[in-house]
Amino acid sequence: MIHLCAPHELAEGQSRGFIVAGRKLLAVRRDGRAYVYLNSCPHRGLTLEWRADDFLDASGSLLQCAHHGALFLIENGECVTGPCAGQSLQALACREDAAGLWVEA
8 A cells, every 4th residue: 555645734625636656646625535636538538537636516516527517526526518528537445544545545
């Protein structure tokens, strides 16, 4: 497991980007739980963020691709609208403990 950040560095309702072993990742916290995905839209393989650490739509309730507007459920990465509807972001196994958020290598 690879350490991404301390618990307080991913606040409720916030998202962050990371680069781990050359792979771009995104993490988001919702309802106290952290979710980690590859930062790659299934439509064209582009990164999702508008600017550094900004992966959420205006409501803060969905992940959004800055390039094509696709919207993804935070809880499972499923695209619910946009050019890749029905596809999903690639989830990565993660866990949290007192030291922080960890992701599978």
